[in-house]
Amino acid sequence: MxxxxxxxxxxxxxxxxxxxxxxxxxxxxxxxxxxxxxxxxxxxxxxxxxxxxxxxxxxxxxxxxxxxxxxxxxxxxxxxxxxxxxxxxxxxxxxxxxxxxxxxxxxxxxxIFDELVDASTLKPQVLQDVDFIVVRELTGGIYFGQPREKRDDSAFNTMVYSKFEIERIAKVAFDTAMLRKKQVCLVDKANVLETSQLWREVVNEVAQNYPEVKVDFMYVDNAAMQIVRNPRQFDVILTENLFGDILSDEASMVCGxxxxxxxxxxxxxxxxxxxxxxxxxxxxxxxxxxxxxxxxxxxxxxxxxxxxxxxxxxxxxxxxxxxxxxxxxxxxxxxxxxxxxxxxxxxxxxxxxxxxx
Structure with missing residues (x-):
């Protein structure tokens, strides 16, 4: 049946x-x-x-x-x-x-679809064999953080992440990498954000369960440049909600x-x-x-x-x-x-x- x-x-x-x-x-x-x-x-x-x-x-x-x-x-x-x-x-x-x-x-x-390699503004030799995936945390971070408020002359949003939220999305990224080239790059802003520092700590903990996966860390501003300069270096990009929203749209234009x-x-x-x-x-x-x-x-x-x-x-x-x-x-x-x-x-x-x- x-x-x-x-x-x-x-x-x-x-x-x-x-x-x-x-x-x-x-x-x-x-x-x-x-x-x-x-x-x-x-x-x-x-x-x-x-x-x-x-x-x-x-x-x-x-x-x-x-x-x-x-x-x-x-x-x-x-x-x-x-x-x-x-x-x-x-x-x-x-x-x-x-x-x-x-x-x-x-x-x-x-x-990259071979037939559309010229649709990108990047040179074909930069695009050859590009195939990566952005794993973006989707239900936490600044889009959902409280408190949030807009006033007449100011506004604020709150970025909040728990260890649980980071751990579960990290596992998705590592499981995905195990089916691909076994590389995970965590994109964050750990030099200025406490939430990003927690992301690094938790991702390093999760990585212990995936010894075959190579783990790298990259600041989001550098990642934005690297996606354009050398997108072939990436396999799985793991990142939080706001950064993932922006970087995945950038990646789409790299693809044409x-x-x-x-x-x-x-x-x-x-x-x-x-x-x-x-x-x-x-x-x-x-x-x-x-x-x-x-x-x-x-x-x-x-x-x-x-x-x-x-x-x-x-x-x-x-x-x-x-x-x-x-x-x-x-x-x-x-x-x-x-x-x-x-x-x-x-x-x-x-x-x-x-x-x-």
Whole structure:
């Protein structure tokens, strides 16, 4: 009897609906090929939820996500909701969802597609064999620290980390490294931040259980430079919430386009899978958004939450096949395009390549 999985689908705002639709198209093709079933339940979050429920994360959405095997998410936000109070803005819904699901470990791979090596502003020889992953702590740090306050003439936020929070994300990073090149680089600011000093202490303790893994330490300002200067030196970058947010976006541009890179937020009861880019309201509805990051996020969903590794490989191979054949969306059209595709066309092409494997 075929396995049946329940997927919570949150399209969100802006281009979210367009890119998620293409990921679902590819997932459907993959499930047929590999003999399992996917049941989709659709929920609102972000601006779309504010318009209907008056809040960015309705209880219906959180409860639906908690009762699912995984969450596939598009993107949220837009100028329509920019003037709302911080706790009512679309982005607060995503933060609450991550916290509510206990998804404390954010995995953001950064890899170079051979066909798109010229899409990066870096020289091809710098990019050769680049393949690293940022493991970002996602539910602690300055984004969640209390107290926090904005006054008329001042504002403050608090960065807080416990040994427990650091230890559990460090284990994710080391376990990830054991499946790769067995290198972990902790990125911090230990010369000025007490939280970073605690990170170093705890990571050194965890490292004792992974004698095969080489551990390095790097200040975040240097890491930002090194990702551009010599990204090939990295395997697993481990870092806290704020630094990981910034560095993973930098890594996406090293790879050529923010529209290409997926992410997984795992560690709790249910994982969340989403592209690292935003809702891009300026291009919403035009059919020009690149769905590849969301499609690759769906592959991560299959790998990490459903343990359907062969199915995940099929999606990743299909993306490579589509790029190798010269199919491009507008954002990467200048780099080896034989045919420029709409969002929907690119999803259909990748789905078709699933069946050709």
């Amino acid at each position: 075929a396995k049946i999985y329940n997927i919570a689908v949150i399209k969100g705002d802006g281009i979210g609906s367009e890119i998620v639709d293409e990921a679902l198209k590819v997932l459907d093709a993959t499930s047929v090929k590999h003999g399992f079933e996917l049941n989709y339940n659709f929920y609102l979050m972000g601006g779309a939820a504010i318009d209907v429920f008056g809040e960015p994360l309705p209880s219906e959405t959180l409860n639906g996500a908690l009762s699912s095997d995984a969450v596939l998410f598009g993107a949220i936000g837009g100028p329509k909701w920019d003037n709302l109070p911080r706790d009512k803005r679309p982005e607060s819904g995503l933060l609450k969802l991550r916290k509510g699901l206990g998804a404390y470990a954010n995995l953001r791979p950064a890899m 386009s923010i529209g290409l890179l997926p992410s997984a937020s795992i560690g709790g009861k249910v994982g969340i899978y989403e592209p690292i880019h935003g809702s891009a309201p300026d291009i919403a509805g035009q059919g020009i958004a690149n769905p590849i990051a969301t499609i690759l996020s769906a592959a991560m969903l299959l790998r990490y939450s459903l343990c359907e590794k062969e199915a995940a490989n099929s999606i990743e191979n299909a993306v490579k096949m589509a790029l190798a054949e010269g199919y491009r969306t507008k954002d990467i059209a200048d780099f080896g395009a034989k045919e420029i595709c709409t969002t929907s066309e690119m999803g259909g092409i990748i789905a078709k390549f699933i069946g050709k494997q």
